[in-house]
Amino acid sequence: xxxxxxxxxxxxxxxxxxxxxxxxxxxxxxxxxxxxxxxxxxxxxxxxxxxxxxxxxxxxxxxxxxxxxxxxxxxxxxxxxxxxxxxxxxxxxxxxxxxxxxxxxxxxxxxxxxxxxxxxxxxxxxxxxxxxxxxxxxxxxxxxxxxxxxxxxxxxxxxxxxxxxxxxxxxxxxxxxxxxxxxxxxxxxxxxxxxxxxxxxxxxxxxxxxxxxxxxxxxxxxxxxxxxxxxxxxxxxxxxxxxxxxxxxxxxxxxxxxxxxxxxxxxxxxxxxxxxxxxxxxxxxxxxxxxxxxxxxxxxxxxxxxxxxxxxxxxxxxxxxxxxxxxxxxxxxxxxxxxxxxxxxxxxxxxxxxxxxxxxxxxxxxxxxxxxxxxxxxxxxxxxxxxxxxxxxxxxxxxxxxxxxxxxxxxxxxxxxxxxxxxxxxxxxxxxxxxxxxxxxxxxxxxxxxxxxxxxxxxxxxxxxxxxxxxxxxxxxxxxxx
Numbered sequence: 001x002x003x004x005x006x007x008x009x010x011x012x013x014x015x016x017x018x019x020x021x022x023x024x025x026x027x028x029x030x031x032x033x034x035x036x037x038x039x040x041x042x043x044x045x046x047x048x049x050x051x052x053x054x055x056x057x058x059x060x061x062x063x064x065x066x067x068x069x070x071x072x073x074x075x076x077x078x079x080x081x082x083x084x085x086x087x088x089x090x091x092x093x094x095x096x097x098x099x100x101x102x103x104x105x106x107x108x109x110x111x112x113x114x115x116x117x118x119x120x121x122x123x124x125x126x127x128x129x130x131x132x133x134x135x136x137x138x139x140x141x142x143x144x145x146x147x148x149x150x151x152x153x154x155x156x157x158x159x160x161x162x163x164x165x166x167x168x169x170x171x172x173x174x175x176x177x178x179x180x181x182x183x184x185x186x187x188x189x190x191x192x193x194x195x196x197x198x199x200x201x202x203x204x205x206x207x208x209x210x211x212x213x214x215x216x217x218x219x220x221x222x223x224x225x226x227x228x229x230x231x232x233x234x235x236x237x238x239x240x241x242x243x244x245x246x247x248x249x250x251x252x253x254x255x256x257x258x259x260x261x262x263x264x265x266x267x268x269x270x271x272x273x274x275x276x277x278x279x280x281x282x283x284x285x286x287x288x289x290x291x292x293x294x295x296x297x298x299x300x301x302x303x304x305x306x307x308x309x310x311x312x313x314x315x316x317x318x319x320x321x322x323x324x325x326x327x328x329x330x331x332x333x334x335x336x337x338x339x340x341x342x343x344x345x346x347x348x349x350x351x352x353x354x355x356x357x358x359x360x361x362x363x364x365x366x367x368x369x370x371x372x373x374x375x376x377x378x379x380x381x382x383x384x385x386x387x388x389x390x391x392x393x394x395x396x397x398x399x400x401x402x403x404x405x406x407x408x409x410x411x412x413x414x415x416x417x418x419x420x421x422x423x424x425x426x427x428x429x430x431x432x433x434x435x436x437x438x439x440x441x442x443x444x445x446x447x448x449x450x451x452x453x454x455x456x457x458x459x460x461x462x463x464x465x466x467x468x469x470x471x472x473x474x475x476x477x478x479x480x481x482x
Contacts, residue, residue, distance in 0.1 A: 001052075001059070001352045003226070004303060006234060006258040007158055011354055014257060015225065020063035021052055022224035024216040024255070026233055027114070029071040030095035031080040034281045036293070036308060037230070037264045037271060038099070039106055042068070043294055044261045044302045044355070045228050046108045047395055051351050054394050058348060067219045068111040069212060070096055072118050073195050073205055082193070089118065089195055102281045106290050107396050113219045117211045120218070121197045124206045127214045127248050128186045128199075136247035140177030143189030143202035149182045152243045158258060159235040166235075184240055186210045209240035216255070217245060227255035231262055231303075262305040279308060291397050292316040298357040298395060314436065318474075319365070321440045323392060324399045326368035327385050328375075337379025340387035343367040347391050357395065364391055376448060435466055439475045 005012040014021070025045045028038050045066070055061035071077075072092035081088030096116075103110070117124070128145055131137040136151040149155050149163060156162050167182055185207035190196035196203040216224065222245075229238065238258065245254035263270070266277040284293055296316040300306045343363045350359035367388050371381045392399050438457050445454040458468055465480040 002354055003257055003259055004354055006260050009160065012257060016059050016062060020065070021226065022065045022220035023049065023067065023226045023228065024212070024220055024224065025066070025068045026212055026229035026237070027068045027070050028099060029074050029076055030092045030099060031074070031077040033095060034099045034102055035271065036279045036281060036284050039102075039281050039284070039293065040264050040297050040306060041230050041261050042103065042108050043106070043297045043396070047298065047357065048355055049109055050394050050396055051355070056344070056348070056390070056394070058352065065113070065220060066109070066111045067113045067115070067216065069215050070114065070116045071208070071211060072096065072116045074208060078194055099281070102285065105285055106281070106293065107398060115215045115219065117206060118195075120211065120215055121206070123218055124210055124214045125199050127210060127217075127244070130248040131186065131244060134247050134250070136243075137186055138179065139201045142176055143204055144177065144185060145187035145201055146178055146183040147186055147240065147244060147247070148179065149184070149243070150180055152247060155243050156239065158239045158242055161235075184209065184236065186244070209237055210244055212237070213241045213244040213248070213254070216241075217249070222249045223253045224255055226257050226259055228259040228261070231260040234260060261302045262300070265305055265307045267309055268307055288313050288317065289320065291320040291399065294396055295319050295361070298361055301358060302355055317436050318440050320397070320399070321437050323364060323368050323388070323397065325440070325444070326371040326388055327399060337374030337377065338367070338370045338381050338384035340367060340384040343370075344387055344391065360395065364388065364395075367391075372444070435461065435477055439468065439477060443475065
C-alpha cells in the first residue's frame, strides 16, 4: 500500500513487514462542540484503519493500534472557559462526552487508545526533561521551558522550509525570556485562574505540541508508522512534534509517514465562526444520515479540500440509496448473474493506491448497477450482494436494508403509504430523504421503461405540493408555496 508522505513529498510504500501498523491522529481541542471538519478528518482515518484490518486486503488483515488524543487543557480552552464562566476542565469534559456520542452516531471506530493531556502530565514532564538534558530546551527564570529551534538543523523539514524562511514569514510564539523568536513553549508557568500541575520548573501546564509527542511515543513506541491530521497542522504543530520527539530520542525517527487530509469548506468558503458558516456535527446529523455524510467525505480524495453544499449532500444521499437498493431481495435459485471479483479487485487497487476512495466508490456503484440489472433479469445475485455489503462495510457504510427493500418493491399502495408520511411544508430530514428516495426509484423505473410506475410516483409527489423538474443532471424538486 502507498500513501502520500508529507515528510518526503512522495507517495511512499507503507511498511507492513511486521504485520502491524501504529497510527496516531491528532484529536480535537474540545473548547467548543465538534464541527464537520472534525468528522471529515476522523472519517478518513477510520476508513484507513478499517481497510488495513480487513482480511480481504492483499496483506491478509493487519494488527492496527489506533491512537487519537484529546487536548483537554489548552489556551483556547482556558479562554473559552473564562468567557462562559465555566471551569475549563469541566467544559472540556462536557464537550468530549458530546463528541464521543456524535462519533458513535457517525459510525466512527473508537480508537484503541484515547488519551487526554490531563492524564499524561508525568510522561509529558519526563519528555521535557529528556529534551532539556539533550541541550535542545531551556528554562527561563519565570518557570517557562522553551524548545531551542536552532539546536535542530533540519527544523522545517516537514513543511519544507528552513529556519530563516520561517522566521521572516511566521510570527513567533510570544514569550518572555526566549532566545529566538521561533522557540516554542514546552511548559508554561502557571497564571492566576489557570489549571496547573507541579513540575521541576514550578507549577504550570504543558505547551500545545509536547503532549502529542509524549502520547504517541508512549502508546506506539519511539518510532511508529503513520501520524495523521489535517493539513492545517503541518506547521507549527506537527513540525514541532518532530523536533521534540527526535531531540528526546537522540535523533531517532518519530513517524515514518506523515499523512494529511484537506479541509472542509462551506459553499466554497472557509468555515469560520466570524462568517457564521460553521456546520456542527450535531446540525449535520440532524439534517443528513451518517452514511450520506460519510459518502460525501469519501467522494473526494482525502488530500483535497471538500466543499460542503446542499447539492453535494443531496447527491450523497441519492448515492447511498443507489447502493442500498442493490441489496434488496433477489430471486432465489436462478443462475448466478454477477461475478463480484473484478469489482473487488478494482476496489482493492484503488485503496492500495493512496487510499483513493473516489475510485473505490466507483467500483461499488458499478457493482450495484450490475446487481440491479441481473436481478431485474431474474438472475441470482446473492454472492454479489454479499460482496457489495462487505466492501461498503470496509468504507464504514451501513446501507440500511429496510429502505432499499421497500423502494425496490414500490407499487401504487406503497407510494401512497410513503407519500402520506411526507410533511413537505417542513424541510425536515425524514421528509426530504423520502422525497429523494421516491425520485431515485422514479429514475430507476424510467430506466427500466416502467413509465406507469414513474408517473404514479410523480403524481403522488405533485399531489403533496412537490414540484419535480427533470434536468440533464437529474431530477430537482422544490416545495410549492401557495
